[in-house]
Amino acid sequence: MLKQEVYGRPLVYLDNGATTQKPLPVIECIRNFHSFKNSSIHRGIHFYSERATEEFENARKTVQQFIHAEKSSEIIFTSGTTSSVNGLAWSFGERFIRPGDEIIISEMEHHSNIVPWQMLCERKGSVLKVLPFNDDGILEIDRLDALINNRTRLISVMHISNTLGTINPIRTIIEKAHENDIPVLIDAAQSVQHIAIDVQQLDCDFLVFSGHKIYGPTGIGVLYAKEKWLHELPPFQGGGEMVDVVTFQKTTYTEPPVKFEAGTPNYIGAIGLAEALKYVTSTGLSGILQHENALLDYGFQQLSQLDFVKLYGQASDKSSILSFNLRDIHYYDAGMIIDKMGIAVRTGTHCAQPVMQHYGISGTIRASLGMYNTKEEIDNLVGAIKKVRDMFV
Amino acid sequence: MLKQEVYGRPLVYLDNGATTQKPLPVIECIRNFHSFKNSSIHRGIHFYSERATEEFENARKTVQQFIHAEKSSEIIFTSGTTSSVNGLAWSFGERFIRPGDEIIISEMEHHSNIVPWQMLCERKGSVLKVLPFNDDGILEIDRLDALINNRTRLISVMHISNTLGTINPIRTIIEKAHENDIPVLIDAAQSVQHIAIDVQQLDCDFLVFSGHKIYGPTGIGVLYAKEKWLHELPPFQGGGEMVDVVTFQKTTYTEPPVKFEAGTPNYIGAIGLAEALKYVTSTGLSGILQHENALLDYGFQQLSQLDFVKLYGQASDKSSILSFNLRDIHYYDAGMIIDKMGIAVRTGTHCAQPVMQHYGISGTIRASLGMYNTKEEIDNLVGAIKKVRDMFV
Amino acid sequence: MKSIIEIQQEISGEFEMYDDWMDKYNYLIELGKDLAVIDTKHKVKENLINGCQSRVWLHAEYEEGLIHFTADSDSIITKGIIALLVRVLSGRKPEEILNTDLFFIDRIGLRQNLSPTRSNGLLSMIRQMKLYALAYHAKAKGS
Amino acid sequence: MKSIIEIQQEISGEFEMYDDWMDKYNYLIELGKDLAVIDTKHKVKENLINGCQSRVWLHAEYEEGLIHFTADSDSIITKGIIALLVRVLSGRKPEEILNTDLFFIDRIGLRQNLSPTRSNGLLSMIRQMKLYALAYHAKAKGS
């Protein structure tokens, strides 16, 4: 059962794909830490430093449990999904990518899972290949075989699309990849908050997500990496506690995960994230999913009935996102009016320009759901859309 | 006049070099933002997104004013000093460093200003040169000329040493460097919170610091770069809003500073940092400095009187840090007992192993001051040290 | 022809008639629809203004000491806003455009209520108009 | 020889005599000073334990089915803690060491009050002792 708390205001907040609102326990946890427990972590031996370190390491364990990683040392804290992908792209690239090697992503990726690979390819003379999707917003998974060859070094795909809502068949992708000994990175930025993830069952090699999209603070993210990779990959940043011995002649690194966490980590962010994950767990991910799916179905059905609404993303396996345009009305005009009616939606490319290019449009209106949204809010949205229509025609 | 608020507890907190305690306005600002204003920034056109964006950009202006940068676009938000240095090392390295080129740092640097350059040198086949310090903890500035040659591409030095407290003659270094057309990076992690900085007057090319060491949140830091560099340097991360046009063929980047802020920035961290800077400004940096200097002098003098105390760092230009060992007592033993007496100090290498190597020791006890410390607390520390002495001999 | 100040006062008066922001938007939409169409040969990439979620084309012509603006946008609200700017600034001398204080923007609540700050469309439009004025001003002085 | 349980109870009793944590530390310091010196030839890099701010050398010898530990540290408090561990675990069979529950650590407040968790010295020491036990256990079974 969802606790219908009011997170501050009576606003209709349908921009959860961008960032989520924070539950009170998360806000209070952060405040409490700042007020009573703050101290830098690692190696400090005084009481507060000890305790902060312990809470930080417990946060790591909470993340581990949340995504069912085998070990807590497989959890690396970063500053967000984008940093996680960039860090891995850098590190993986340095270790494994030679000129002519290939990396596969999909056509529906977020810029954060495109640009780091483009930068890598440019640096290393490697090649980026793209798995396309069809007009319903479904990956053309049959074409994956043709893209894979003996130069393929990595496949990086999103679990759930932030523009289309499509839930991608990542199990199939991972299986196919592993048949060819290719590791897989899953961008779970839009999925951890909706669907239970078990990295061991999925058997993915890497998985990334952001704290702020799963009811936690900004400035904290996660890079999960299977242990076997952690020893092979070089650190992506240097400094602080990630070293073992530093001399000007030679520096050796310490063990993962600390090897990958140069400098003072955002330990308060990590602790806030852990609190958010606990909140989600205690609310129950299956209940959240059921609730959100009911809202999504309802919203989808309501919008489908309006002949001037064009919906993007018709996959049957879909989650939490309604992306659409209104005939003859610019999304920007619509968005401004919808905002004025107290409904927060997002307009534009949603950092996925290739998806827009696919449909030959310059943007959409996107309503994205969170666990606290309600049927009334969907009704409000639908009402607002009708009103927009009246104003512009 | 320093407001002597109690930040939660009656503990004697002398570990400000590691991280600082947060003033109430900062804690409340963050809570308030979480509770009433949270929304993702940039391009969202709804009311909350607009307002969050505006606050984020105002935070940038606050930082600009605080360090007296010419333009707010010269302020790049990162996740901390370590990220700032790593990002710059990467970016500067890609653009300007060829095999055989040289970079100069000092012997007293923090690992975060050593390891990124070592990583760069390893990648590019360039050479790291080191400006030594003497046993008093003073840089041997006369030797800089001999280190500079026509292969020198960058000098990166700390403003204030986190182990020795030495205030380095960065003006002289910058002048010498610029005579030879060499840009300079200043690691201000230990100085912005103590001494007023004017990057235009200093004329440094880059300057970095961390939010959490200047009474702000964790997970936020600053990279200042003179505008002329911003257009030349490539971005260090890809994804999110930092792009202009993304296609799989070619991606173009947007203008600085956003070009360097891939992904969702830690906007709440930035806003919290701005609040901290305002707090520091309204308290008055000159008053803070005077207060801290008086404490430092007093502490230095008290400790000098104890014949079993060996102090490291005898520079006359010194700030806020007392680093020492007790004869025949391991710093770890001393630290444990001092902690038990409710005094938080730090023991170990302080992420500056080369400084320890210089003195042939494995660590020190470090007391580092913040604006809220008092003379009584110094007395407590001195008392604790005497007690430790009694226990162990 | 009315002065820049007079026209701004006129516009402020028009908007004051509407209490409701929704009516103000409706009025903007009307203005957008009525904006004289731009010559399609000017709807080119070079005339695009950056910083808008919607696309804005702004074209300027300089004739007998006066600058004439024509513009278009794929967003009708943006077009309405441009219509206002064109009404105030088109057909003026470069110096006038450069020196004018666009007080009507705040007075009708355009900045706070009608246009988002960050998508920056409004500011970019004004900046671009002033840049044209600057360029033609320099040209006029040079010749 | 007393059992591992008995020795742990004995140690717990000794520490209960002190109300004050400061006295407990003083006692630890005494224990540290009294710890039998390790043979300097065993104070080598291979015997160093990771994860301590202070250095700890731990040496193990296996004789007639029993493991004998000698150890040293440059920190006297750490040495005191090791002295306790040596007292409990040295001269035992590998199986005993492997299966033992070191309840005295919590009972005398070593974990919470006497030793910091993160510098991890205590845990590293115990882990290392158990690793030796494991190794000798395997060896004993193998031979």
Ligand SMILES: Cc1ncc(COP(=O)(O)O)c(C=O)c1O
């Ligand atoms: C001089 C100096 N540079 C860099 C750093 C690294 O800062 P952070 O850990 O916040 O990245 C520190 C902090 O310990 C420092 O004292």
Ligand SMILES: Cc1ncc(COP(=O)(O)O)c(C=O)c1O
């Ligand atoms: C699918 C996907 N990947 C990556 C990101 C980037 O996340 P962040 O901006 O938190 O780094 C997002 C968020 O917009 C996303 O939706």
